[in-house]
Amino acid sequence: MPDRFVTRGFVGRREPTGSAQAARIPPGQHLVRDFPVLSAGPTPRTPLGSWSFKIEGLVKEPASWSWADFLKLPAQDFVKDISCVTKWTKLDTRWRGVSVDILLEHVELDRRAAFVTAFSDGGYTTNIPLPDLVNGQSFVAYEYDGKPLAPEHGGPARLVVPHLYFWKSAKWVRGLRLMERDEPGFWESLGYNNHGDPWKEERYTGD
Amino acid sequence: MTEPIDELVLDGNAVAGALSEIYGDDMTTVLAECASCGNVDHIGELLAYVHAPGIVLRCTACTTVVLRIVQHPRGARVDVQGKRIPRPPK
Incomplete structure (x- = not known):
């Protein structure tokens, strides 16, 4: 008798695009069309004239760019799905920025460098394993949807690591520090996962 | 000028419930001293x-973090950085 209640039409009517979309939403997440703003503090207002981006820590010589110099670096467009640990996922977000691979070309990494702490205006930090930032997996974005990145979304520039939960994509990022050991950042030090892969639901420590 | 993001700011009374669940008492009238500016x-x-992924309470004068809470599935995690605030009971 169950067949009378579970019709083929009921289970089989999903649009191809719908199911293709569903396959891009990690477990425990729901799709949003807007772009929620999350923030753990006031929005920093660093004038572009005093903005800089640094790569420091376990590198032979640190590298630093002014805003004007940063804009001269080779930039790329990125279209990425993003997932926040607060359970929203947004598909096909459009960014422009500089690949972290390009930035790392300007430094000589110490062989001990294995982890990165991204640090931001306002004191925010987040820790990411170095292998998760390289080979085209992350970038420093300064445009979103064809416009300068808005301050509430991390402008003038934010790190974007789209394959990890979005708290790893540090807003107002000002640099990357290469580290030998993983050092928990702002949320990681209070129980959030050091890695944060949405497809494995690595939300909290021990997940 | 009020920026859009800053409209998201509430005051500590908005998290009275989360705090009383942790401390077992009303915490909103407890005094907190900023460890940075005093x-x-x-x-x-x-x-x-x-x-945000958790709750962050900051100093009204200098915005330094005073207290953070993460509602971890295995129990709330609290980080007290301000002075005068009692440690949460275990």
Whole structure:
């Protein structure tokens, strides 16, 4: 008798695009069309004239760019799905920025460098394993949807690591520090996962 | 000028429930001293950022973090950085 209640039409009517979309939403997440703003503090207002981006820590010589110099670096467009640990996922977000691979070309990494702490205006930090930032997996974005990145979304520039939960994509990022050991950042030090892969639901420590 | 993001700021009274669940008591009238600038506020007056993976209470004078809460599935995690605030009971 169950067949009378579970019709083929009921289970089989999903649009191809719908199911293709569903396959891009990690477990425990729901799709949003807007772009929620999350923030753990006031929005920093660093004038572009005093903005800089640094790569420091376990590198032979640190590298630093002014805003004007940063804009001269080779930039790329990125279209990425993003997932926040607060359970929203947004598909096909459009960014422009500089690949972290390009930035790392300007430094000589110490062989001990294995982890990165991204640090931001306002004191925010987040820790990411170095292998998760390289080979085209992350970038420093300064445009979103064809416009300068808005301050509430991390402008003038934010790190974007789209394959990890979005708290790893540090807003107002000002640099990357290469580290030998993983050092928990702002949320990681209070129980959030050091890695944060949405497809494995690595939300909290021990997940 | 009020920026859009700053409209998301609440005050510590907005997290009275989360705090009383942790401490077993109303915490909003407890005094908190900023470890950075020494400003003293009632916890209920602190700047509260709740649109985030956790709750962050900050000093009204210098915005330094005073207290953080993460509602971890295996029990709330609390980080007290301000002075005068009692440690949460275990």
